[in-house]
C-alpha cells in the first residue's frame with residue numbers, strides 16, 4: 001500500500017516511520033533541510049526511537065520503506081491514504097486554531113490523488129472535519145486524534161494507549177476506511193501490544209471508530225483533562241507554599257487514593273508545550289454558547305500560576321542591586337530540545353515587565369540572545385553570574401549551586 005504523510009514533525013514523522021515498517025511511505029515537508037536530514041538517516045528532532053529507526057533503517061529486521069520528499073506529486077500520486085500532520089497554531093486574534101496548513105495540504109493531496117482517503121492527524125476544532133467534508137463536497141476525509149508525547153513520539157505510536165479514528169457513522173464506506181486505518185496503525189505497533197493486558201481488564205490495544213466530531217472532542221477533552229491535572233497540582237503547590245506547608249507530603253497523601261493515582265502530579269511553572277495551552281483555548285472557544293465554568297478556569301489557572309511563580313522569583317532577589325535572574329533552560333521537559341510555548345517564556349515576560357535582568361542558559365540554542373535577553377552556553381559562568389537560578393525542571397548539574405536554585409520540580413521528573 002502507498003501512504004503519503006504531509007508534515008514531518010513529531011506527529012507526521014512518527015506515524016510515517018510506524019507505517020513504513022509494512023508499507024511504502026512518502027513523507028512530504030516544505031522545509032528542505034528536514035527532508036535532506038531524513039533522507040540522510042538523521043532525525044530532525046530529539047527522539048530515541050525515531051533516531052534508532054532512521055539509523056538502523058531495519059527495525060525488527062525489515063527494511064523501512066520510507067522516503068522523505070519536497071515533491072507533492074511524488075508523495076501523493078497513487079496514494080491509498082494521505083495522513084495530514086501539519087501545524088494548527090492557535091490564532092490569538094481569531095480565538096481559534098489556524099487550520100490553513102491542513103487545508104493547503106488537503107488541496108495538494110486532491111490535486112494529485114482524487115481518491116485517496118485523507119486522514120487528518122493534526123489537532124483541529126470540534127466539528128471541523130464534518131464542516132470540511134461538506135464545504136469541499138469530499139466524502140473521503142477522516143480524522144484520527146494523535147496522543148503522543150514529544151520526546152517519546154514514536155514510542156507512543158509503537159505502544160499506543162488507544163487508537164481512535166473518526167468517520168461519519170452513517171457512511172459505511174468511510175467507516176470501513178476508518179477501520180482499515182485502525183488496522184494499519186495497530187499493525188505497526190510493537191510486538192506484544194496485541195496481547196497486552198490493560199488496567200481495565202481488556203486485552204490488546206483499545207480501538208475506537210467513532211463519529212468525526214466525537215473523535216475531535218476526544219482529543220481536546222483529553223488534553224484539557226491533562227492541563228486540568230497539571231493546574232490542580234500547581235495550585236495545590238501555590239497554596240502549600242503560601243501557607244508554609246510541605247507540598248510533597250500533601251501530593252503523596254492525595255495520590256495514594258487509587259481514584260486519583262500517582263504520576264502527572266509534579267508541580268511546575270505551568271502547563272506548556274505546543275499542545276496543552278492551545279488545545280485548552282480551542283476547547284474553550286468550542287464552548288461558545290454552552291454553559292461552563294471549569295474549562296475557562298483551566299485556561300485562567302495557568303496565567304495565575306505563572307504570575308505566582310514570577311512573584312516568588314522576584315521575592316528572592318528583592319533588595320539586591322541590579323540582580324541577574326538566571327534562566328536555566330528554555331525547554332519544558334528535561335531531555336528535550338524543544339521550547340515551543342514553554343511556561344518559562346511567559347514567566348520571563350512577567351519578570352521583564354518588572355524590570356529584571358535575565359541571563360539564559362540554553363545549550364541547544366545557537367544564538368547570542370533570546371528575545372533580547374543574553375544567552376550563554378557556559379554553565380560555569382552562568383552559575384557564577386546569576387543571583388537566582390530559575391529551573392522549571394531540576395538537573396543534577398545544578399547541585400553545586402542548589403542554594404541559588406528556584407524550582408518547583410519536587411519529584412525530579414517531568
Ligand SMILES: NC(=O)c1ccc[n+]([C@@H]2O[C@H](COP(=O)([O-])OP(=O)(O)OC[C@H]3O[C@@H](n4cnc5c(N)ncnc54)[C@H](O)[C@@H]3O)[C@@H](O)[C@H]2O)c1
Nearest residue numbers: 006007008009010011029030085086088101122123146150
Ligand atoms: N507535538 C505533539 O506533541 C502533538 C501531539 C498530538 C497532536 N499534535 C498535533 O499535530 C499537528 C502537528 O504537530 P507537530 O508537533 O508534529 O508539528 P511540527 O511543527 O513539529 O511539524 C509540522 C510539520 O509540518 C510541515 N508543514 C507545514 N505545512 C505543510 C504543508 N502544507 N505540507 C507539508 N508539510 C507541511 C512543517 O514544515 C513541519 O515540519 C498539530 O496540529 C498538533 O497540534 C501534536
